Amino acid sequence: xxxxxxxxxxxxxxxxxxxxxxxxxxxxxxxxxxxxxxxxxxxxxxxxxxxxxxxxxxxxxxxxxxxxxxxxxxxxxxxxxxxxxxxx
Numbered sequence: 001x002x003x004x005x006x007x008x009x010x011x012x013x014x015x016x017x018x019x020x021x022x023x024x025x026x027x028x029x030x031x032x033x034x035x036x037x038x039x040x041x042x043x044x045x046x047x048x049x050x051x052x053x054x055x056x057x058x059x060x061x062x063x064x065x066x067x068x069x070x071x072x073x074x075x076x077x078x079x080x081x082x083x084x085x086x087x088x
Contacts, residue, residue: 009044037072 023031034040042051058064071078 006044006049009047009049010040013044033072 034043043049043054045054047053057068061067067078
């Protein structure tokens with residue numbers, strides 16, 4: 001179930017996207033992967049939503065770029081690793 005606040009956030013983001021500076025090809029590919037992977041179901045960049053804010057994710061994790069890549073390629077394993085660390 002999508003929270004009402006999330007719907008409003010996404011509507012505003014769509015408007016901002018329409019009037020923003022055009023994206024590079026790399027940024028477009030990243031956005032497409034984010035949307036196609038369903039990441040936007042929980043995450044909204046720079047705002048509170050159902051999932052953690054992704055701003056600063058590279059700084060929050062050791063070797064952040066590698067962590068993000070591994071998470072995108074195999075989210076279930078990364079989530080399991082995070083859960084296991086909680087019980088150490």
